Amino acid sequence: MQYTFAERVTHMDSSAIRELLKVAEQPQIISFAGGLPAAELFPLEEIKESYYQVLSAKDPSVLQYGATEGYLPLRQEIAAQMGMKGIMTEAENILLTNGSQQGLDLLAKLFINPGDVVLLQNPSYLGAIQSFQSYQANFMTIPTNKAGIDENALEVLIKHNQPKIIYLTPTYQNPTGITFTTEERKAVLRIARNYRVPIIEDDPYSELCYDGQAASPIRSFSTDDEVIYLGTFSKTLAPGLRLGWIVGGKNLIAKLVIAKQGSDLHTGTLLQRATHYYLTHFSPTEHIEKIRHAYQCRRDLMLSELKKAFSNKALWTEPTGGMFIWLTLPEEYNTLKLLPKALATNVAYVPGTNFYVNEKSHNSMRLNFSNPSPAQIQQGIKLLAKIL
Amino acid sequence: MQYTFAERVTHMDSSAIRELLKVAEQPQIISFAGGLPAAELFPLEEIKESYYQVLSAKDPSVLQYGATEGYLPLRQEIAAQMGMKGIMTEAENILLTNGSQQGLDLLAKLFINPGDVVLLQNPSYLGAIQSFQSYQANFMTIPTNKAGIDENALEVLIKHNQPKIIYLTPTYQNPTGITFTTEERKAVLRIARNYRVPIIEDDPYSELCYDGQAASPIRSFSTDDEVIYLGTFSKTLAPGLRLGWIVGGKNLIAKLVIAKQGSDLHTGTLLQRATHYYLTHFSPTEHIEKIRHAYQCRRDLMLSELKKAFSNKALWTEPTGGMFIWLTLPEEYNTLKLLPKALATNVAYVPGTNFYVNEKSHNSMRLNFSNPSPAQIQQGIKLLAKIL
Numbered sequence: 001m002q003y004t005f006a007e008r009v010t011h012m013d014s015s016a017i018r019e020l021l022k023v024a025e026q027p028q029i030i031s032f033a034g035g036l037p038a039a040e041l042f043p044l045e046e047i048k049e050s051y052y053q054v055l056s057a058k059d060p061s062v063l064q065y066g067a068t069e070g071y072l073p074l075r076q077e078i079a080a081q082m083g084m085k086g087i088m089t090e091a092e093n094i095l096l097t098n099g100s101q102q103g104l105d106l107l108a109k110l111f112i113n114p115g116d117v118v119l120l121q122n123p124s125y126l127g128a129i130q131s132f133q134s135y136q137a138n139f140m141t142i143p144t145n146k147a148g149i150d151e152n153a154l155e156v157l158i159k160h161n162q163p164k165i166i167y168l169t170p171t172y173q174n175p176t177g178i179t180f181t182t183e184e185r186k187a188v189l190r191i192a193r194n195y196r197v198p199i200i201e202d203d204p205y206s207e208l209c210y211d212g213q214a215a216s217p218i219r220s221f222s223t224d225d226e227v228i229y230l231g232t233f234s235k236t237l238a239p240g241l242r243l244g245w246i247v248g249g250k251n252l253i254a255k256l257v258i259a260k261q262g263s264d265l266h267t268g269t270l271l272q273r274a275t276h277y278y279l280t281h282f283s284p285t286e287h288i289e290k291i292r293h294a295y296q297c298r299r300d301l302m303l304s305e306l307k308k309a310f311s312n313k314a315l316w317t318e319p320t321g322g323m324f325i326w327l328t329l330p331e332e333y334n335t336l337k338l339l340p341k342a343l344a345t346n347v348a349y350v351p352g353t354n355f356y357v358n359e360k361s362h363n364s365m366r367l368n369f370s371n372p373s374p375a376q377i378q379q380g381i382k383l384l385a386k387i388l
Numbered sequence: 389m390q391y392t393f394a395e396r397v398t399h400m401d402s403s404a405i406r407e408l409l410k411v412a413e414q415p416q417i418i419s420f421a422g423g424l425p426a427a428e429l430f431p432l433e434e435i436k437e438s439y440y441q442v443l444s445a446k447d448p449s450v451l452q453y454g455a456t457e458g459y460l461p462l463r464q465e466i467a468a469q470m471g472m473k474g475i476m477t478e479a480e481n482i483l484l485t486n487g488s489q490q491g492l493d494l495l496a497k498l499f500i501n502p503g504d505v506v507l508l509q510n511p512s513y514l515g516a517i518q519s520f521q522s523y524q525a526n527f528m529t530i531p532t533n534k535a536g537i538d539e540n541a542l543e544v545l546i547k548h549n550q551p552k553i554i555y556l557t558p559t560y561q562n563p564t565g566i567t568f569t570t571e572e573r574k575a576v577l578r579i580a581r582n583y584r585v586p587i588i589e590d591d592p593y594s595e596l597c598y599d600g601q602a603a604s605p606i607r608s609f610s611t612d613d614e615v616i617y618l619g620t621f622s623k624t625l626a627p628g629l630r631l632g633w634i635v636g637g638k639n640l641i642a643k644l645v646i647a648k649q650g651s652d653l654h655t656g657t658l659l660q661r662a663t664h665y666y667l668t669h670f671s672p673t674e675h676i677e678k679i680r681h682a683y684q685c686r687r688d689l690m691l692s693e694l695k696k697a698f699s700n701k702a703l704w705t706e707p708t709g710g711m712f713i714w715l716t717l718p719e720e721y722n723t724l725k726l727l728p729k730a731l732a733t734n735v736a737y738v739p740g741t742n743f744y745v746n747e748k749s750h751n752s753m754r755l756n757f758s759n760p761s762p763a764q765i766q767q768g769i770k771l772l773a774k775i776l
Binding site: 249 | 392395397422427435436454490499500504515522586612614626629630637639640652653
């Protein structure tokens, strides 16, 4: 049967990353393409024990329908953790979601009319672009100059175009690894507040800091819920659980609850109970320390391999945290066209062009250093240098 | 901060059921209001063992990102189970979702432009109404007469209004408990096919059959993917897991995958692996038999208590399966206005008016018999009779 879909479907593209991942999954390929954590570091034993204990307590409510907002003790625990990042909040300001991707989707559903403008970094997280596109948003991009964000240009742009939402990943951004300075955070907040534009602060990576602490989240400077914060357990615990959260004003949480009721009633009860057990009976901080150390070594290794192989032939970011390095080749290269050659040589990356809205770059690529092993990083960067 | 929401937010209402459940959760209240399975029947031990085994296999991929479509062996297992219901299908026709509520939301997102007409039963499942409303659908209702569906009126209505989607729960419907005959199923399919309108068949209850087998699903008669089928583990296993599936044509599944990528990337990997373990290592059929027996006793008891207490004073459905009885009082009663009195007497129900679109009924109520214990059913129906 031929279906007649809604207008918005014409704006919904398949994720190039995910299609790519299918090829890059073959065992002989060294993949810098995914955005995957290192599976060998997952706290399997602790998660097993958490599910076991929660399911041994003879409390069948762990398998019953639950409140749309989420399991109250977990929301309280998250509120306490937010406090340690400088975000003072309460359980009533928190909604549990199926990863922060669902947070993005619910916010896009609440805010975006077809044609509304979303202001974001260019390049930006592909999943966010997809979510906003599926509600038929238009995009404008944050103006930058040599010093970082161009504040004057940003103010003019917001004043003249009145975006509906500003979407930012200010800390160790996917795909570039770039981080906003504290001054830039405060500047964006000040301008957004003046023109009454809410900011969505997507913060999946701030625990993955390798050179001192991450800068404080923008929400920690906000006084009137101008900033809606998205958090996730995908990078600090495990992405296959699909658990994240939104921090926002109570009125916004009430609207999000209605949106989530219609979307999937609530996030899994057992999942929330087991995660709460893990957070309160094990040492998540120690676990994060372990990941941090491993990823820091991989980042250092990738940076030194890049220096050996690409010195004078390319530019790359030197991220102080996160999971990604952004490599820019000379103008004459096209990383999308080079990809089949790379895959044939058994190395994979994501062409930079996939992360752009509006004006695109054809000569950049995203390299992930959290998932490949140190040996793979050494070999993979050499392979990459060979084909370029 | 005052936010400016999207136009669709004005169409999104909070679920009266869920607000109600909060009051009805108090332990002294006998609640016929929820749509909850009996928690004491959940296979806690088997689910515990399933998670334990899956997490003991030293395979960290159970916690890693996964394919949006879902875990292939689970999709294969579901395809095989669909075959036993007369739906011949393959893993490639199946998308895993967070309960069938997410299936509804993804389908509404794909099909509904603001103002599009959804044709549905009146009354209908509240969660479906909410999902369609959030995409600004208009509603028309299936015409009925004494004999059931009025086929001629249905054909005229479809011809003149060209609905975008027909949404049906043909088996043991929520809220009424009513089931379409095989003739009605075939008639709706024939008319829908003639006018090229896809049907969403929501089928959460068909395993809960108490008087012989349920009629075959409409999808089992469809030859060209005219029927999109929604299944769930919420009633046969446990709703707190949040796991359901969509069966549809491969082209439709491809579109749904794109929509689900933007919504939450994929359904939990560990959840899918543990559910697959449960289905292939335990006896789900025996477990369903156990639920069926318990619910049948509760249905029989509620029907006999209604007969004792309401004979000649009310009408009610006598469902052959599912979880609900629909009670209709004489015209002069208003079940919404009576609810505070009922709650004060420690008994809860859902006023029928919540399940209606367009023309409403004020003198009906939905009674759930799966969650209350037999003793609560006896006492609760007596309390209900007293206040009426």
